[in-house]
Amino acid sequence: MTLTGPGRPRTRQSTRPGATAREEILDAAAELFTTQGYATTSTRAIAGAVGIRQSSLYHHFATKDDILEALLAGTVAEGLAFARATSAADEDDASSPVARLHAVALFDGTQLCSGRWNIGVLYHLPEARDKRFSTFLADREELRGLYQRLGKAVVPAPLWPGDPRHHGELAFRLVESLVSLRADGQVTPHSPLQVADAALVLCGAGSILGTIREQSRSLIVRLGRELPDLAEVGAHQG
Known part of the structure; x- marks a missing residue:
């Protein structure tokens, strides 16, 4: 089983670049923010694009604004x-x-x-x-x-x-x-x-x-x- 962190199994294997789940989240958010729009992109959509649960995303970023800031x-x-x-x-x-x-x-x-x-x-x-x-x-x-x-x-x-x-x-x-x-x-x-x-x-x-x-x-x-x-x-x- 692939993990994103202690006790955090992925919903599917990610194909995104990045050595860590945090980097993969940023890559997914960058794609969605620039192609779909910031306001219409949810943290659920970002998590789904990485292949992790939304709760796992919050382990790395507390809010969508935190992702944008990074x-x-x-x-x-x-x-x-x-x-x-x-x-x-x-x-x-x-x-x-x-x-x-x-x-x-x-x-x-x-x-x-x-x-x-x-x-x-x-x-x-x-x-x-x-x-x-x-x-x-x-x-x-x-x-x-x-x-x-x-x-x-x-x-x-x-x-x-x-x-x-x-x-x-x-x-x-x-x-x-x-x-x-x-x-x-x-x-x-x-x-x-x-x-x-x-x-x-x-x-x-x-x-x-x-x-x-x-x-x-x-x-x-x-x-x-x-x-x-x-x-x-x-x-x-x-």
Whole structure:
């Protein structure tokens, strides 16, 4: 008999990815929330998609909001950690300021495109703006602020004048547009790089884009990160 935890037999064998029942629950919820809708998805349906009893699901998550909170947090965690590391390396790193912004946009955009499900669409839920999810909202705002900080050092942009934080804001917004592109089935393995390039072109750095790309990828490697091959991920477009 397959167990989900002590004394918790499955109703059927799960075929979902995940080393633990908690990971399987998150995968099932991500699928149902992004394809069927958050409001119309019940914890019973999530449990059924995993092959466990509803009571077993509550062993891992007390409410449906707790599941949503974990999924939202996962959309910004890696991008925020990388942006923090990039920002902290500003003074000691040999790469140019524009390459650092490019690296953050490329890494963050790849994270949004590489998951099995397009969880970023959950940003648009009215529920996601509730103070119940204040930790996620604070993390997303910190990530946005780091984009702005990195953008301040980018060369003046004739197409985006004014407050230098706008360079970073432009990059941040373009990266998050990948969520909508993916929902429309328009994301390709090249989309994160194209978005990162576009942000820097609009900031006036198009003439040195080749150099920026090289420094950007080198920085990602130096910070101990890897970019998943989106051609191998086969991410769902929902």
